[in-house]
Amino acid sequence: MKKLVAVVLVLCVVSGALFAGGAQEGKDELVVGTSAGFRTFEYREMGEVTGFDIDLMKAIGEEMGREIVVRDMDFDALIEAVSTGTIDVVAAGMTITDERKERVDFTEAYFVADQAALVREGSDLNLNSPSDLNSSDLTIGVQNDTTGAFWVDENASNAKIQKYGKYIETIQDLENRNLDVIVLDKPVAEAFEKNRPTEMIFVIPTDEAYGLAVKKGSPMLDDLNSALKKVKNSDTWDALIKEYFGS
Amino acid sequence: MEDLGQFLLYSAIAVGKGALVTIVVTVASLLLGFVLAVPLSIGRTYGNRPIQFLIQLYEGFFRGTPHIVTLFIFYFGLRHVGELFGNPAFQIAIPPFPAAVLALGITSSAYQSLIFRSSIQAISRDQYNAARSLGMGRWQAILTIVFVQALRLSIPGLTNEATIVLKDSPITYLVAIPEMLTQARGIIDSAMGKVFFEVLIPVSLIYFGLFVLSNKLFEMLDEKLKIPGFELERR
Amino acid sequence: MGSENILTVKDLVKEFGDNRVLDKISFTVKRGEVVVIIGPSGTGKSTLLRCINSLTPPDEGRVWLDDREITDKHSNINQIRQDIGFVFQHFALFNHLSALGNVEVGLYKVKKMTREAARKKAIEELTRVGLQDHMEKFPAELSGGQQQRVGIARSLAMDPKIMMFDEPTSALDPELTGEVLTVMKDLAQAGMTMVVVSHEIGFARAVADRIVFMEEGNIVEDGPPEEILKNAKKARTREFLHKITELYGE
Numbered sequence: 120m121k122k123l124v125a126v127v128l129v130l131c132v133v134s135g136a137l138f139a140g141g142a143q144e145g146k147d148e149l150v151v152g153t154s155a156g157f158r159t160f161e162y163r164e165m166g167e168v169t170g171f172d173i174d175l176m177k178a179i180g181e182e183m184g185r186e187i188v189v190r191d192m193d194f195d196a197l198i199e200a201v202s203t204g205t206i207d208v209v210a211a212g213m214t215i216t217d218e219r220k221e222r223v224d225f226t227e228a229y230f231v232a233d234q235a236a237l238v239r240e241g242s243d244l245n246l247n248s249p250s251d252l253n254s255s256d257l258t259i260g261v262q263n264d265t266t267g268a269f270w271v272d273e274n275a276s277n278a279k280i281q282k283y284g285k286y287i288e289t290i291q292d293l294e295n296r297n298l299d300v301i302v303l304d305k306p307v308a309e310a311f312e313k314n315r316p317t318e319m320i321f322v323i324p325t326d327e328a329y330g331l332a333v334k335k336g337s338p339m340l341d342d343l344n345s346a347l348k349k350v351k352n353s354d355t356w357d358a359l360i361k362e363y364f365g366s
Numbered sequence: 367m368e369d370l371g372q373f374l375l376y377s378a379i380a381v382g383k384g385a386l387v388t389i390v391v392t393v394a395s396l397l398l399g400f401v402l403a404v405p406l407s408i409g410r411t412y413g414n415r416p417i418q419f420l421i422q423l424y425e426g427f428f429r430g431t432p433h434i435v436t437l438f439i440f441y442f443g444l445r446h447v448g449e450l451f452g453n454p455a456f457q458i459a460i461p462p463f464p465a466a467v468l469a470l471g472i473t474s475s476a477y478q479s480l481i482f483r484s485s486i487q488a489i490s491r492d493q494y495n496a497a498r499s500l501g502m503g504r505w506q507a508i509l510t511i512v513f514v515q516a517l518r519l520s521i522p523g524l525t526n527e528a529t530i531v532l533k534d535s536p537i538t539y540l541v542a543i544p545e546m547l548t549q550a551r552g553i554i555d556s557a558m559g560k561v562f563f564e565v566l567i568p569v570s571l572i573y574f575g576l577f578v579l580s581n582k583l584f585e586m587l588d589e590k591l592k593i594p595g596f597e598l599e600r601r
Numbered sequence: 602m603g604s605e606n607i608l609t610v611k612d613l614v615k616e617f618g619d620n621r622v623l624d625k626i627s628f629t630v631k632r633g634e635v636v637v638i639i640g641p642s643g644t645g646k647s648t649l650l651r652c653i654n655s656l657t658p659p660d661e662g663r664v665w666l667d668d669r670e671i672t673d674k675h676s677n678i679n680q681i682r683q684d685i686g687f688v689f690q691h692f693a694l695f696n697h698l699s700a701l702g703n704v705e706v707g708l709y710k711v712k713k714m715t716r717e718a719a720r721k722k723a724i725e726e727l728t729r730v731g732l733q734d735h736m737e738k739f740p741a742e743l744s745g746g747q748q749q750r751v752g753i754a755r756s757l758a759m760d761p762k763i764m765m766f767d768e769p770t771s772a773l774d775p776e777l778t779g780e781v782l783t784v785m786k787d788l789a790q791a792g793m794t795m796v797v798v799s800h801e802i803g804f805a806r807a808v809a810d811r812i813v814f815m816e817e818g819n820i821v822e823d824g825p826p827e828e829i830l831k832n833a834k835k836a837r838t839r840e841f842l843h844k845i846t847e848l849y850g851e
Contacts, residue, residue, distance in 0.1 A: 127397070127400070130393065130397055131397055131401065152542075155552055155555065156551070156552075156555045158555075158558070162552070162555055162556055163380065163548075163549065163551075163552025163553065163555060163556055164376060164380075164552075164556055165376045165379045165380050165383075166379055166380030166381070166382070166383035166384060166544065166549050166552070167380075167383075168544075168552075190462065190542035191542055191544065191548065192540070192541075192542050193540070196540075199442070200442075203442065203445045203446065203457070204445065204457065204459065205441070205442065205445060205459070285551070285555070286555075287551070287554055287555045287559050290558070290559045291559060291562065294559070310558070311558060311559075314557075314558035314560065315558050315559060315560065490691075490693070492689055492691060492693035493693060493695060493696070495651075495656050495687075495689070495693065496687070496689060496693035496694075496695070496752075496755075497695070498656060498679075498682065499654060499656060499682055499685070499686075499687035499756075500682070500683070500706075500707035500711055500755070500756075500759060501679045501680065501682045501683035501707065501711040501712075501759065502679065502707070502710065502711055503679050506710065506711075510706075510710065511695055514697055515695075515696060515697050518697065593696055593697050593739055593741065594738075594739040594741060594742055595739055595740075595741030595742045
């Protein structure tokens, strides 16, 4: 009996230690929120979250003299999380939009992209331009709370629209024939096109810019912007672009 | 896939890390639940009216509230607690791991308390009376004679509770805990969805393996603490 | 309180709901006396014992052990209980401890003896009741008679001033009662003060200094065995004895 008590106590102490380790949200740490599953920008490899956004934030963190801590959550939870201070900054390929600007502040843009339409390879839908998407015969899949979702809500409201937490879920349903087409950021569409039996049929020019998001009125904004500027002008930036986007 | 071997290795590492996190979260939550449930069950059985009432409220709330909701309260909700008092700047900010363990652990304590209470009640009152008649104080009798036996009776219930917490652990992905299911989704993602069941089935098997392991451990504990010839108080 | 009275009970009242189980019971027990209490079931005999050491606190009345008042709120009840041995009808052995464990636990946890000293004394007491070969066994591995003897040893180990027995053989198979009654007889002959609630008239005849007949919460008659058993004053006593000797033979 006494041995049992001892074992329980030891386990408690060990857990307590792990607990405490996590309990310090170090003042020097920069908590970065992201949503793994956005190919090349953030994804999981060997169990860790990595990608363009992560490496970018590491470089920015270095400039700011702070270590980053990455928290992986659902995309649509990120804005709420940064607004309450659960995370310090969002780095998740998040497009700068006016609606979002009402809830968060963005840094200068660090990447420009368009949306694209993705279908199953060999599907015969005769869709040639964005306006063709506005058809009640179509079921369109999007990731919730993304600019792709907003675009579809506005421009393809006749179609049946299904919203998902992560992109991979849309791909699954596309292949299951539960969806006809997916609207998503072009870089991700290109990645999927290379690896799955899918086809990017056209680009929806939206000229979106990705920015890093912080709480409205956050004093960190200026520091982030200057760090971002420094990184963009450095060799690190070129190396990143080369590593993740080829050319 | 260019290199199947590499993919398998990377995936195994990812799932391995996830499994470790799952185990730590589960064990820590069960322990927290245990440590809280002991005083709760004793207080509810032997305490005065006000104490019993408070504990009843606690148990009712955490048993009656969906575990995801509890999790949200600890991680997101408490950051808004200042707004209740008109001071929005005041937050109780709990990082993911403590928030997850607190939520799962406190919830588990409400269930474990019930398990201990029913075991305590299964112990004949004369055990307590015999202890008191030897001159033991109230609490000495309760703790060293009654509760000790109640714990042994509780092992089946605790075995079940361990399984429940293990199966609850994936909800912690919502608060950014990289447990096994998160890792599985990450792998599916990295493979651009080329694999799905190939990942989920091994992961399910690992969850099952953890379940079997947990049961085995409790079985061994039960065996070790067995009282020769004794099942349940017959009278 | 005369110094030869080790136990004094005065006007004890206990009610369970509407049922007045003890109706102003008063009696005394002298040092070294063996008192056997008999009476129909449910007349409060067990309750009386439990009220004496306050396992069931009485509603009214006072109880003294020597000159210490058990019913006084300011008394240290735990300390007084060490001097009152209590043997239960259903043995109430601690299931998670061996026979030896049962006997030693009070010694090291209450009397604060060292584990070695406690063990030594426990072995002595178990030997005294004839269980030296069964010390490592757990209650569930022992017969009823053996369990009850462990119960007696457990109480005796605390060196009490008085031993109370609540129907000690009622839960035993007839062939097992003998071993327990023998232990009790030896105890009585060694001079222990005993209050025994029992149906065992043979035991009472052999060993009791007084027999007390209780009915419906009252003491009906109280006297030496020769008087009560052969020549009871009250009709009810004689009726009861008649019924009981029919049932139990003797």
